[in-house]
Amino acid sequence: MSLAASQIKGPLGGVTVIDLTRVLAGPFCTMMLADLGARVIKVEVPGSGDDSRAYGPFVGGKSAYFISINRGKESLALDLKKPDDRTVFEALLGEADVVVENYRPGTMEKLGYGWDTLHARFPRLIYAAVSGFGHSGPYSTRPAYDLVVQAMGGIMSLTGQPEGPPTRVGSSIGDLTAGMFTAVGISSALYRRQIDGKGFKVDVGMLDSQIALLENAIVRTTISGKPPGPLGTRHPSIAPFDMYRTADSWLVLAAGNDHVFRHLAATLGRPALADDARFATNDSRIVHVEALKAEIEAALLTATTEHWLPIFTAAGIPCGPFNNVAQALADPQVQARNMVVSVTDPRTGELHVAGNPIKTSAFPDPATRAPAPELDEGRTRIRGELGLK
């Protein structure tokens, strides 16, 4: 007996992922794999399942939070401490390509399913772990949440208003980016295994992932000895490159060089700004960045964002509105790119969730997606495929 391929078409078609992950970092990773065509079998604790099944908002008694990161997966409830369920789990591992977990380090070892054990028994199996601090180092076994790693990892020190209070990135990028790095690790491991036939372990920490996102802030800090602080919305070294007030809301404008700045000033109806000595070069515009902002806003405040946007767009100047989530989802480009997809769940009816940002020439990008599974919905089907009762 062997497991069938996913019905979803994609580059990872034919790949089977056994998914022990809960809540966000791991499930976001395995949703990416499912969107790429892998069959993802979510192994959950009997009774309650993934903790996020209890997170609001709820529709028809089902967590919309859970649906938004578990669509297109299957569910099997297994108690990994019970012999019968261990038999099922081991049969799954024998058929699977990848196992993913986001337990605290050591948990899999306690269950008898640590990497060394699994690798000895299933040498082709790829093992991926995503955890708060990774599987080594002094904090390895500590609990972590998104807010903890955002605060420790430095990104919050760059986010917020100058002299303002600490500000969290409003999306859980501590979890999400760790899930993304794990997906890169897994897909590169799948490639490698086609070459040499061997599985290996991928170990991604949320705190590590935050460091990887600091990019040039690291060299700016280590060269000068002075860590940078938050700048609101402005660019540290280019001006104008900021969000500006209009008569009714806000507008992003960005001019990467003197030529674009001259064009921007003319489009704003203030061509003289480009001849002002304070604003002649990018270096001088950075020195006088507050004065420049006041001049630009004085002009922009005479009309609405809706007035200005098509004018700057037609002029080819990088610009954009400040959208709330409803406005972002309704944006014609977001719609045209199929970035809001529909999931129809028997309990909730139709819901809208994020689409797959990895578009390809070879595979469909359907506007409707399979719903997230009810707990243990795959029990009979998956056991049957494995030839177990």
Add this chain to the structure above:
Amino acid sequence: MSLAASQIKGPLGGVTVIDLTRVLAGPFCTMMLADLGARVIKVEVPGSGDDSRAYGPFVGGKSAYFISINRGKESLALDLKKPDDRTVFEALLGEADVVVENYRPGTMEKLGYGWDTLHARFPRLIYAAVSGFGHSGPYSTRPAYDLVVQAMGGIMSLTGQPEGPPTRVGSSIGDLTAGMFTAVGISSALYRRQIDGKGFKVDVGMLDSQIALLENAIVRTTISGKPPGPLGTRHPSIAPFDMYRTADSWLVLAAGNDHVFRHLAATLGRPALADDARFATNDSRIVHVEALKAEIEAALLTATTEHWLPIFTAAGIPCGPFNNVAQALADPQVQARNMVVSVTDPRTGELHVAGNPIKTSAFPDPATRAPAPELDEGRTRIRGELGLK
């Protein structure tokens, strides 16, 4: 003649990437591929090269910004409008596995190197494009920067203080996450090609990538019709889960359930908080979240962060400091995980940059990395490998 493999050991060993990308989203993607063992040959405009070679800070006349996202790559300067250089470029494509570009859509077509043309001539070549708005839709050819897509994509509407001004995520996650999704697309395409022998096109937009990061904010918006706003540092539906003031700075504390809250209150020296009717359940704690914060801070303000951290850590309560970038880089866990690596460049001397967050059991994770290339440093070597003058 054929191109040698990268000296870097990793799952993508033996893969060759021709990298036409500039500045951030594309170079971040190809740095991930280089860290995973791919040989990345950066094709740059003769004379000036990648725009980011002109971005500060500079050390020894070389851009540290450029080094921090181009280490471990090679450089070849080619003018893709000149016949001789086109011959070299086409010889490279004939040997390569992947080509990556982050031009505005249409640029490759104008050069005669659009996807259809390349696919017909090099059917195994994987083509990846990362652009502001993707290769379809009404905004496809518009210019975009990180700030533009952060503002349009909704994440900024969730980031900041309640009633405060717009706040940008302090790292360029518009670029970085698009680069990460592109890396997932490329590595899954490499896997697929091992199965079916065919290359395909991967098309990632920065705006799309922002939508993919909104996770549960999408369902919260579409279900209620009310888009969520920024919350500073607090969690929308769990309390206490926030950053709190101490005598000298700040401390993150998180209690995901009533049991942990009781333990947190006792550890804080205020066990009575857990018996206060306002704080009896998570739901009531969310209603009284400001009063709860005041109580917690009243206790924390009696001592420093350095006093409190080991106490909460020993109690097993998720907690952490608010680190600036210098503190984050010096953190013992970050150091133990090799997340700050050393690059020694002949011009700059030793610099420190981010390590690779994708740790594996199969490949080394060296503490020193190859420097970023000088413009066209690979001219003789790469032409020689191709059998060209």
